[in-house]
Amino acid sequence: MKFFAIGVGQAGGKILDKFVENEKLRGSNTLRTLAVNTARTDLMGLKHIPMKDRILIGQTTVKGHGVGTDNKLGAKVMQEEVETILNAIDERGTHEIDAFLIIAGLGGGTGSGGAPVLAKYLSEMYSEPVYAVGVLPAQEEGKLYSLNAARSMITLLKYVDNLILVDNGAWKFEGLSLRESFEKINEEIVKRLAVLARAGEPVEEGLVGEMVVDSSEVINTLKGGGISSIGYATLAIEEKKSGLLGFLRKKKEIVDEGEKSMKIATLVRKAALGRLTIPCNIRSAERALVLVAGPPEHLDRKGLEKAKLWLEEQIAGVEVRAGDYPTRRTKHVAALVVLANVTDVPRVKELQRLAAEAKEEVEVAERERIEKTIELFDEDIEPLL
Numbered sequence: 001m002k003f004f005a006i007g008v009g010q011a012g013g014k015i016l017d018k019f020v021e022n023e024k025l026r027g028s029n030t031l032r033t034l035a036v037n038t039a040r041t042d043l044m045g046l047k048h049i050p051m052k053d054r055i056l057i058g059q060t061t062v063k064g065h066g067v068g069t070d071n072k073l074g075a076k077v078m079q080e081e082v083e084t085i086l087n088a089i090d091e092r093g094t095h096e097i098d099a100f101l102i103i104a105g106l107g108g109g110t111g112s113g114g115a116p117v118l119a120k121y122l123s124e125m126y127s128e129p130v131y132a133v134g135v136l137p138a139q140e141e142g143k144l145y146s147l148n149a150a151r152s153m154i155t156l157l158k159y160v161d162n163l164i165l166v167d168n169g170a171w172k173f174e175g176l177s178l179r180e181s182f183e184k185i186n187e188e189i190v191k192r193l194a195v196l197a198r199a200g201e202p203v204e205e206g207l208v209g210e211m212v213v214d215s216s217e218v219i220n221t222l223k224g225g226g227i228s229s230i231g232y233a234t235l236a237i238e239e240k241k242s243g244l245l246g247f248l249r250k251k252k253e254i255v256d257e258g259e260k261s262m263k264i265a266t267l268v269r270k271a272a273l274g275r276l277t278i279p280c281n282i283r284s285a286e287r288a289l290v291l292v293a294g295p296p297e298h299l300d301r302k303g304l305e306k307a308k309l310w311l312e313e314q315i316a317g318v319e320v321r322a323g324d325y326p327t328r329r330t331k332h333v334a335a336l337v338v339l340a341n342v343t344d345v346p347r348v349k350e351l352q353r354l355a356a357e358a359k360e361e362v363e364v365a366e367r368e369r370i371e372k373t374i375e376l377f378d379e380d381i382e383p384l385l
Contacts (some may be wrong), residue, residue: 001199001215003101004032004094004128006085008118009111010042010066010134010339012104013049013184017310018190019103020048023197026329030197036234037064038077038110055088057081057114067109071148071283074113082121095303098200099213100130100194101322102160106152107137107145115154116150129219136243136278138169140178143358151357155349162222162340164230166279167347192230192277195293195336198325210301213291218338220322221289226341227348229278233271234332237298264292264303264333269310271335281344285315288340289322294333296326304315307335315339 009015013035022306023031033050037043038058046054056064056307058077104111114131134153137145156163171185182335223230268290272282290312292299301324303381308322 001096001099001201001218002030002032003096003197004034004092004104006088006118007035007049008078008102008104008115009037009108010039010105011108012102012111012115013037013042013046014218015103015135015186015189017048018186019048019193022190022194024048025128026194028197028201030201031252033364034085034088034092036078036110036336037066038062038064038074038086039116039249040064040300051289055085056127056351057084067113069107069148069150069273070109071113072113073187074092074109075117076113077110078114078117079159082117085118086121086125094126094128097128099128099161099219100126102130104106104152105134105135105137106149106156107135107141108148112148112152116152116159117204119159123159123161124239128160129222129353130221132160133155133164133165133166133193133372134345135185136168136188138167138172138178139354141168143354143361146351146354147358147362150351153351157225157227158168161219161225163226163230164228165345165348169277170275170279182295187276188232191334192336195232195291195325195334195385196230196338198292198327199323201325203326204328207296207328208367209324209326211304211323212291212297213321217321218289219339221287221319221340224341225279226286226288227278227343227345228338228340229276229280231271231276231337232334233267233274234334235267235294237295237331237333252377260298261300261303261306263298264300264335265306265310267333267335268304268337270290272311272314272337272354273337276339278344278347280342282314282339283316284306284342285339286317286341286343287319288315289336289338290320291323291325291336292333293325293336294330295328295329298333299324299326311337325345328345 104115
């Protein structure tokens with residue numbers, strides 16, 4: 001699946017940068033990219049996105065220093081300079097892409113404010129679907145970040161074909177600092193996006209997928225403008241050994257061919273029921289997509305069919321699409337499960353509550369500030385102007 005991926009803000013740029021690195025290592029050419037930011041230092045810190053694909057906006061407003069956590073200012077800057085981004089997209093061309101993918105952190109300023117504005121224009125200007133990967137702040141990042149994220153999320157849902165949410169708070173790694181955890185989270189996001197990008201793409205020479213999922217099936221899964229969550233699981237492949245031990249192992253593999261399908265089915269269950277990008281009730285999903293990638297001798301059609309039937313019983317709807325992507329460039333089998341248009345997402349409810357509390361606290365603090373300021377000048381003094 002060919003994405004035109006646009007990273008907006010610091011988090012969006014970093015995730016996109018890792019995505020580009022991953023595609024280079026795979027020797028893939030499915031991505032067109034732009035990194036957009038109001039902070040010059042964030043753009044300069046990227047390592048893999050070409051300089052020509054980095055766009056600094058808001059130079060006359062914030063002088064390249066960013067908008068901080070002011071997502072209203074982030075939205076204003078994007079509104080003023082969205083034509084610059086649209087022109088850059090047209091220069092690179094959209095005739096071969098299957099979808100736009102906006103990547104942004106929703107708790108800060110540039111990504112939180114700018115991503116919804118960009119999504120609005122992309123949905124109006126182009127026929128390709130517009131998806132967003134939105135990263136929600138962890139609770140310890142503060143109520144202001146929750147308020148920003150709630151505003152951004154509500155606005156994004158008006159304009160995108162699907163919003164894939166990632167909850168920083170659900171992805172904590174023991175012994176790591178917050179910064180190190182963010183790096184690990186970004187890696188996990190990219191692992192999922194990389195497998196999704198394999199859908200419908202040509203496989204390596206001499207390999208043939210048994211069940212092919214093309215880009216149109218991904219688009220049909222993600223249609224509807226809802227919230228989605230992605231699960232992912234991997235299984236390490238044992239190295240084959242030579243000699244008598246290798247012969248016995250090979251003989252055992254022939255006898256235990258049935259185990260292969262069971263491993264695939266189990267791996268898919270692990271992906272669906274394990275750590276999702278945002279925790280949700282699987283039974284509230286409208287549709288689902290399964291994609292399994294790995295060396296062809298470790299893929300199995302029966303296993304995929306079992307997994308598909310199992311998922312059909314788990315979700316609210318009946319649409320489950322499944323396919324495989326054979327590749328010899330890995331020593332793992334990876335299973336990706338997209339739970340599309342989920343409606344039971346506790347973190348979203350919690351975020352709305354925190355946002356409402358933050359909004360009320362801001363309004364109370366503003367009223368108190370105005371009252372106390374007026375009290376400072378309660379004498380009858382005539383102003384100059």
